[in-house]
Amino acid sequence: MRVTVDPNLCQSHGQCVFAAPDVFSFDEDDYPVHDANPSDAYAEHVRTAVSMCPVRAITIEARGPRGAA
Numbered sequence: 001m002r003v004t005v006d007p008n009l010c011q012s013h014g015q016c017v018f019a020a021p022d023v024f025s026f027d028e029d030d031y032p033v034h035d036a037n038p039s040d041a042y043a044e045h046v047r048t049a050v051s052m053c054p055v056r057a058i059t060i061e062a063r064g065p066r067g068a069a
């Protein structure tokens with residue numbers, strides 16, 4: 001899956017970090033960063049992060065048929 005966070009919407013609430021800590025984390029300045037191409041094993045956690053983000057800044061796309069999306 002491919003994960004995108006809109007920096008114009010994100011307000012650093014951090015709900016995504018709690019929902020999917022293997023994909024989202026805080027950098028040294030407490031700004032959220034994420035793995036843009038996480039394993040599908042984390043898909044459920046990422047979907048939870050999408051639903052928990054209060055400003056709907058996170059979008060996900062499935063990978064293409066050969067893993068390129």
Ligand code: SF4
Pocket residue numbers: 005009010011012013014015016017032052053054055056057058
């Ligand atoms: S939950 Fe949404 S607003 Fe909060 S840090 Fe994550 S992407 Fe940004």
